[in-house]
Amino acid sequence: MSKARPPGSVRPFVLHSRPLAPLTTWGVGGVAETLLAPRSRDELIDAVRWAQSEGEGFFTLGGGSNVLIGDGPINVPVLLTAGVSDIELRVEGASAFIDCSAGAKLSNVLGIAIKEGWSGLEFAAGIPGTVGGAITGNAGALTGSAASSVVKVRTLEEDGETVERDSADMGWSYRRCGLIEGSGRVVTGASFKLSVSTGERVRAGVKEAIEARRLQPVGCRTAGCVFKNPQGQSAGMLLDKAGCKGLVQGDARVSSVHANFIENAGGCSARDIVRLAAMCRKMVFDMFGVTLDFEIKTLGVEEEMIYAGL
Ligand SMILES: Cc1cc2nc3c(=O)[nH]c(=O)nc-3n(C[C@H](O)[C@H](O)[C@H](O)COP(=O)(O)OP(=O)(O)OC[C@H]3O[C@@H](n4cnc5c(N)ncnc54)[C@H](O)[C@@H]3O)c2cc1C
Structure with a gap:
């Protein structure tokens, strides 16, 4: 495979300094140094091959409804698939x-x-x-x-x-x-x-x-369930029983409707969400001895922060 040409020179899908928050349902995330935004199947393939040839890895972003993107600059190229939707x-x-x-x-x-x-x-x-x-x-x-x-x-x-x-x-x-x-x-x-x-x-x-979704929050910015259900158990139920509903960190708030949803109550940061999630995870562990695994995927969030407290 030939080495890629300089970004942006011939590839219109290579964009620079693009905010990622508007591309996520939480409305949270820093600025991507490089955003690859193909608009056709051919461009998608070209974009992936370009990112692969750069050799520094890349992150694929779909609708951003299950991801937490960190607040800082995102140096890993982000491949946005939303423009290729036949x-x-x-x-x-x-x-x-x-x-x-x-x-x-x-x-x-x-x-x-x-x-x-x-x-x-x-x-x-x-x-x-x-x-x-x-x-x-x-x-x-x-x-x-x-x-x-x-x-x-x-x-x-x-x-x-x-x-x-x-x-x-x-x-x-x-x-x-x-x-x-x-x-x-x-x-x-x-x-x-x-x-x-x-x-x-x-x-x-x-x-x-x-x-069946009537017990989930509607009309607010969330990313769906934060934690996976442990085998045979409901993460939402465990979080609820541990007293997590309504907990707040900055502008992040555990939904009062469903404890496995964290809402962006205003100008929430990724840091607020991570702190709140870590707090909830610890409360469930302390009460039930159950370790909750994240369902949401992360980009640009430090691992130590995610697993803090346990
Ligand atoms: C209100 C609300 C309700 C929800 N309810 C549910 C529910 O009932 N059930 C459920 O399962 N989920 C639910 N979710 C979570 C989310 O909608 C799903 O997980 C959804 O499928 C994520 O798709 P996405 O395109 O937004 O992926 P993203 O959030 O953009 O990405 C998620 C992961 O997929 C990877 N990815 C995305 N596209 C590609 C690709 N083309 N190739 C390789 N990797 C890729 C990303 O790198 C990331 O790791 C809900 C979310 C919200 C906000």
Whole structure:
């Protein structure tokens, strides 16, 4: 592979000094020295290969709905997939396939399924973010997850090659895709398989999924659940019983509706969130002896701060 040309000289998707906070649902994060913002599949591949050739690693950002980005300057290049968001529906007999790029919003994919009356993605109602993010974290709810509806995943490997894999080879587990997380691979696209239904039935499934969310905070800036559920237990319940609801650090506040959500109550910093999360984690450990693992992913946040207190 040839060495990359200087950033910005011929690649319009290479941007500099871009604030990351507006690209996250928490509204928190510092300024990226280099933001790669491709607008087509070809540019996405070019951007990844450029970042790989620079050899300093990079961070892939989808909808920013499950990440905590540190307050300081972010020196690692950030690859933003949101500009590459094609979605295509193919019908084959009693099944439909939705082929989409990594940056497609999961809600838009669901929107097409609802409109056309295809079932299988109802679980995704209310889950923000992109297809790439949903695959990486095996996003889901009680009724299903990415693993249950994805049939093919397309990636760019660390050596710059494109590969398409069957869902069975992705190494899915609870809120994790073993083949992607921590691997250096980038999801470039995926195909979902849906089954024949009616618009009415799909809408009823979506309504049910939304109903199940009534105990989650709405209308405030969060990043979904901060901690994973420990085996057989609910992190939210443990945090609630440990007395975390309503706790505050700076402008970060544990939701009074659901203790596993931290809200940005104003001008919150990443530091506020990390301190509050560490405090909650310690309270759960002290009361139940259970160590909570983070569901959210971090960029530019010091490990010592995250695990402080335990
Ligand atoms: C109000 C609210 C409710 C939520 N409810 C749920 C829920 O019910 N269930 C659930 O599972 N989650 C939920 N979440 C969390 C979040 O929406 C999901 O985890 C979502 O799938 C993250 O997608 P994203 O595109 O925003 O990923 P990001 O937050 O941008 O990234 C998350 C991780 O995925 C990686 N990543 C992103 N795109 C790619 C790619 N193309 N290739 C490789 N790696 C990539 C990132 O590097 C990062 O490690 C909720 C969040 C909010 C704010």
